[in-house]
Amino acid sequence: MVDAQTIQEWARPWAKHTKKHGVHALACHLIDTMEVAYRLYPIILGPKVRKELDRIFAPLDGSARDWVALLCGLHDLGKYTPAFQSLVLEVALARFPEKDHPVLERNAPAKKGQRWDTKHGLGTAVHLQDMLEAAGASRDTALLIGHILGGHHGWFPNPGEVRAARGKDDLGDRSWAEARSELVQKIAGLRGLDFGTPAWSEVEVTALGLVGLAGLTTLADWVASDSSRFAYEPNPEDIHAYQERAREQADRTLRTTNWSAWIPPERTGYRDLFKKDPRPLQKAVEASLDQCDGPGVLVIEAPTGEGKTRAGLQAAADLARRLGLGGLYFATPTKALSRQALNEVRKLMEGTGSPLDVNLVYGGAAKDMRAERVEAQILPSAVGEEDAGDDGGQNSLEWFTRKRGLAFPIGAGTIDQLLKSVIRSGHNYLGMASISNKVVVIDEAHAYDMYTGRLVDQFLWFCGWMGVPVVLMSATLPANRREELVEYWRAGAESRAPDRERVRVLAPGSWQVAWTGGTGSPSALGLSDETKARGALKVEHVDESPDAIAEQVVARVGDEGTALIVLNTKTRAQDVRDRIAKLLVGKEDLPELVLFTGESQGVDRTRIEEQVHSLLGGKSPEERHAIVVGTQVLEHGLDIDADLLVSDLCPIDLLFQRAGRLHRHRRTHRPSGLGTPTLLVADVNPERRAARGPGDRGSMFFAPHIAKIYAPLILGRTRVVLSEVLAQERWDPLDEIAKQIHRVYVAEESMIEDGWEGAWDNADSSYDRRRKKLRFQASSVMTSLIGSHRDILRLSRRSGPAGRTRPTDGREKGRK
Structure with missing residues (x-):
């Protein structure tokens, strides 16, 4: 047992405690998380997010990467309170001097698991907001940074919750606050930063930068909570020596899990990637992306059998190379298609000599994959386990074993995993941050009903907002639907509401490849001899x-x-x-x-x-x-x-x-x-x-x-x-299908048969009612568009099950 007389003051508070591993000092966990965040910064966060963070932290001495890593590390500062420390009273009494024992004993739970104290996330929010305001930061900057870090277990606290936590006995008196501030300065010093700099007065945060900070904080915390990789240290004697140890553990963790950004080959033509001659479709993709000088949407419309999957992967590799992105996610409407896509993505990785694994991402995917190497797994432990009723620990384990493809560079899975990032639910910001450094490929873009399609719209808006390029692929996408999807992405890129007047389409589409980020016209697509031969x-x-x-x-x-x-x-x-x-x-x-x-x-x-x-x-x-x-x-x-x-x-x-x-x-x-x-x-x-x-x-x-x-x-x-x-x-569907899809879905052509007028009226009314119902249901669970920096606090506002990515009106029953 550690003796309170010998332990240094900055090392007294504990962060994690288990029977198996003992005690891990809070300062050590903060440093662990900071070092992980520093390394994940260029892997997880995309170019637009990093550029925004550079602008936000430009007034401060030190790089944005250093400041973001430090702030990620400070996520658990709220554990340095009597409320948290007294959760394991015998540990706290042994680590703190006798003068602190009364407040610790006052705040100790009467029974194990019985809680009435302030959650440590609120403690983090309160102290960092106060500390930043004292340094000169604006109220908005201080409040939002505090709330974002305080919400690292999935839900951003609202300002009322934080106000209610102020002045409570369980946060401690002034001496506890001063001790917390000293710990912040000590850890900031490890990165050569001055947390109390008056230059905070010039810092103006934005929602985009805060999404990146929020996602990286949670992810780094989960990684640093793997006790098999970050050994518990109850009594660190030298903070600099411990930082070196944390750096070594973080480097080893990323190396053994093969976690690094994807580096596409210098040559990303179809022949270079797949060692085969390109078909007309693949040639059209190459020609269209020659216009690329920034993020955009590539729409590939081609019949089945033309090689859309490989054309989409070819586009992803080319866009990643051109735009400096570090990953890709290949999204499909079904698990079966995800498994097939997994094999194609693996062939791309293997054919280009990439060492990266491809992660299969959907609920239950682990059952469909071969057992992974133990050393390649990250199993967070003791995340939120002292917070009764907090599901942080359970979610972190699930995220790394079933959904880790969103965080790791290369993934193939259902589109549902992407859509969860635009549903108001815990950790949705983590999904956003995780795709910010990727190219997103959406296969079978036509295959979603009005409910899921509305979520796809919202997701594309956030892709545009974060500068994430998207490849949309379909054989049967109605022309008006294509324009809707592109308009949502463009609206996000311009931080505005979508304009439905821009998507009015009067003519049917055609087989084509179109890049919306350029100034050129869509490339009309000639079909391969194999496809033409079908007749x-x-x-x-x-x-x-x-x-x-x-x-x-x-x-x-x-x-x-x-x-x-x-x-x-x-x-x-x-x-x-x-x-x-x-x-x-x-x-x-x-x-x-x-x-x-x-x-x-x-x-x-x-x-x-x-x-x-x-x-x-x-x-x-x-x-x-x-x-x-x-x-x-x-x-x-x-x-x-x-x-x-x-x-x-x-x-x-x-x-x-x-x-x-x-x-x-x-x-x-x-x-x-x-x-x-x-x-x-x-x-x-x-x-x-x-x-x-x-x-x-x-x-x-x-x-x-x-x-x-x-x-x-x-x-x-x-x-x-x-x-x-x-x-x-x-x-002859290759020649007629575009016109026929337009007639069925878009044109206002009357098709009412004589004698069946009542049936057609009933069908039309039923269709309109269902369309309105599904769009309303989707709107009731999805996140709002981001207008101002304060809108970020609404992202995780509780609204319902996070998995509600498909309609629940029974229409899908029986189809299996």
């Missing part, structure tokens, strides 16, 4: 009944060939699969029959994906015989090819996605009758629909449950467009 599709109607679908499939590929059946619900997929199996009983040379729905997860999902690729992938044998039945999991990302496609009626853009699996690869052999790619659209028989009387025409009349998955209005407009296609029995 037009033969399109036919099939009745939506499971029996009719099963009979058509068995009749066409029962003896040879391959079929892909994409249905809108797992119940229909299972039913159709079972009926096909019955029809195949007794046949010779049976096809492989596979069911693939979103319910398959983990190892089972990986096994089924591998099986589907072996049957329908690019390397599958020429003589193939297989039927794969599934749900929307077959829509995106799978590089598979079928002779016949059966699809439930669905929105026109999704039908195009599904059709991209037809004749995707060049093959020397196709079955008789399927030499032309053939699409069967499963929908209600038109004769049955026409036979409905006037009293039965209040709804659009679709197959069971489909209208619960997709909006009836969009399904109805798609059905009208498809009726024109079916009349011709031919569809």
Whole structure:
């Protein structure tokens, strides 16, 4: 046990205490955190944030990096109070002289876990605000720095909470305040800084700089709280000697976790990165980014199979090199696509000789990755564990084991992890800071409904505000939606509200690559020979009944060939699969029959994906015989090819996605009758629909449950467009899809069928109600746009579950 008579005054307060590791002095933890923050500063914070911090701290002697590191270190200053020290009374009484024992005993909890004291974050906010104001800082500067550091456990305190904490006995009297100030000056001196300099009067903080400070503070605290890497020191005798030890521990931690900024190669052309000749798409990306002289948005619109994933990675490497960024995050709408993207990003890293790991980022990702090396893990311990009811410790462990890809330089995962940074919840600022030094690639940018899409809008605003370049990729993005997304980014870059008048689009889009940061026009995209060779599709109607679908499939590929059946619900997929199996009983040379729905997860999902690729992938044998039945999991990302496609009626853009699996690869052999790619659209028989009387025409009349998955209005407009296609029995989607998407989603063209006016009115009203409801729900949980520096305190204002990145109205149920 440490003797209060021998321990130096600055080393008396403790910061961490566990049965296993004993006591860690507060001064040591502050120094640990400061040294980690100094090293993470250029890794985590992006160029625009660092430039803003340079401007903020320019009036002070010393670099912005030194000042930010010091402030990060001071996050736990509020632990130097009777309130916190008395939490483990026997430790405090042994470390402090007898004159302090009465106040410590007064503030000790009556029972273990029973708390009524002031949280240490509030103590930090109170003291730093007072100390900065005493040095001459403006009230706003002092208040905001104090509140930001006091909110390092995820929630920024409001000014009322801080005012209420002032003068409480549990913060200690003047002697405690003086001791805290002396500790601040002592630690500042380690970096050659004078915390009491009157130059604070010239410092003006901004919201952008404070977001960087907040995120780096929490992250550095978590890293420095790993007791396996930062050994506890109960009684440091020499503060300079301990700083050297902290520096060595911080360097070793970043080295063994392979945590450094990404340095892209000097040559970032497609051929340099992937050692293959570029397709027209990749050439267009290179040409567009030749205009790049600052952050912006690159929009890649190309059909499935053209190589958008690699084009997006090519763009990310080029933008990172040009703009001095240190990482990338590849975002997808689903976990399955994230796993596929992980492999592509790994190939990029390995092909360019980068030593960095690629982190898979989504809830449950750890189950889908191989066990990591123990030395590469950071496991924060004793973070907030003395704060009963504070979830800081739990969140820190989760962040580093399940979501660390946002903090580490290279990540691939769901877009949900990005969107949590714009939901008012704990630690959202950490997500913002973590992407400030990255290129963000958003795949399948069309794939989000009105709720999640509204969060995507808000996220793009903050990307523009932080100077984060974004690559948007899609095969079916409506032209007006493209302009909306770009406008939100531009509005953020200009720190203004988005202007919806700027996104009015009257004409459909086209295959193109457009860089919004330049002055040039979008590059019209020529398609590759492989894509052109697919040609037009033969399109036919099939009745939506499971029996009719099963009979058509068995009749066409029962003896040879391959079929892909994409249905809108797992119940229909299972039913159709079972009926096909019955029809195949007794046949010779049976096809492989596979069911693939979103319910398959983990190892089972990986096994089924591998099986589907072996049957329908690019390397599958020429003589193939297989039927794969599934749900929307077959829509995106799978590089598979079928002779016949059966699809439930669905929105026109999704039908195009599904059709991209037809004749995707060049093959020397196709079955008789399927030499032309053939699409069967499963929908209600038109004769049955026409036979409905006037009293039965209040709804659009679709197959069971489909209208619960997709909006009836969009399904109805798609059905009208498809009726024109079916009349011709031919569809050339590569040439027609942009116009058709525009007609379904954007144009004000009336498609009301005679005799169905009431159904169309009901569908239109339902669509408008749902649109307003979802946008309202999104607005009620997301952060507000930043107007002034004080707006930052609203970022983490509690509003609901942090994971609410998808709608909860039941529309998604049954799709798996």
